[in-house]
Amino acid sequence: MAQLHPYLAFDGNCSEAMNFYKEALNGTLELTTVGESPGSDTAPAGMKDKVMHASLEKDGAVLLFASDMIGPEGAKQGNTITLSLNCESEDEINSAFKNLSEGAKSTRELKQEFWGDTYGEVVDKFGMRWMFNYHKEKAEA
Numbered sequence: 001m002a003q004l005h006p007y008l009a010f011d012g013n014c015s016e017a018m019n020f021y022k023e024a025l026n027g028t029l030e031l032t033t034v035g036e037s038p039g040s041d042t043a044p045a046g047m048k049d050k051v052m053h054a055s056l057e058k059d060g061a062v063l064l065f066a067s068d069m070i071g072p073e074g075a076k077q078g079n080t081i082t083l084s085l086n087c088e089s090e091d092e093i094n095s096a097f098k099n100l101s102e103g104a105k106s107t108r109e110l111k112q113e114f115w116g117d118t119y120g121e122v123v124d125k126f127g128m129r130w131m132f133n134y135h136k137e138k139a140e141a
Contacts, residue, residue: 006083008066008128011075014051017126018066024099027058082129093118093134100124 010017015031022029034040035048050068057063064083087093097110103125110120110132118134 005062005065006081008064008081009070009075010051010066010068010126011070012050012068013126014054014066014068017128018051018054018056018064020102020126021056021064021100024102025056025058025063025096027056027063030055030057082131084131084133087132087134090118090134090136093120093132097122097132100130 008014008017015033018029018031021027031054032052033048034043034050034052037043037052040048052067052069054066055062055064056066085093085096087096093110097120101122101124104122106120106122107129108119108121110118113119116135116137118132118136120132122130122132124130
């Protein structure tokens with residue numbers, strides 16, 4: 001079955017953002033800069049420290065892909081992607097929400113909603129929109 005992996009574009013702060021997400025989500029980060037990539041000798045000098053590709057994984061699953069490689073239109077962070085984090089426990093949703101709320105704007109506090117799930121939203125300090133969801137019955141089934 002196909003899996004969906006959000007891919008985030010940053011304008012020079014990909015490494016900082018992905019290291020923050022790594023800590024917040026307790027994941028494993030693999031990061032390759034332009035200077036470390038094949039063909040780096042043809043890249044402009046100012047690009048060598050930019051992230052060509054980053055992958056954040058946890059428990060064998062990819063959580064996020066990201067890069068500083070953006071087209072000529074530039075990055076328009078936070079307005080074209082929302083990241084939905086579906087958690088497996090109350091501890092997990094509470095921890096992730098707390099960690100990703102550092103320096104963030106909370107747009108919907110974490111609470112049990114009328115449909116029965118625990119749910120909340122934040123726009124993190126990098127301008128990325130996050131939705132958090134925990135469905136107790138489904139997780140315990």
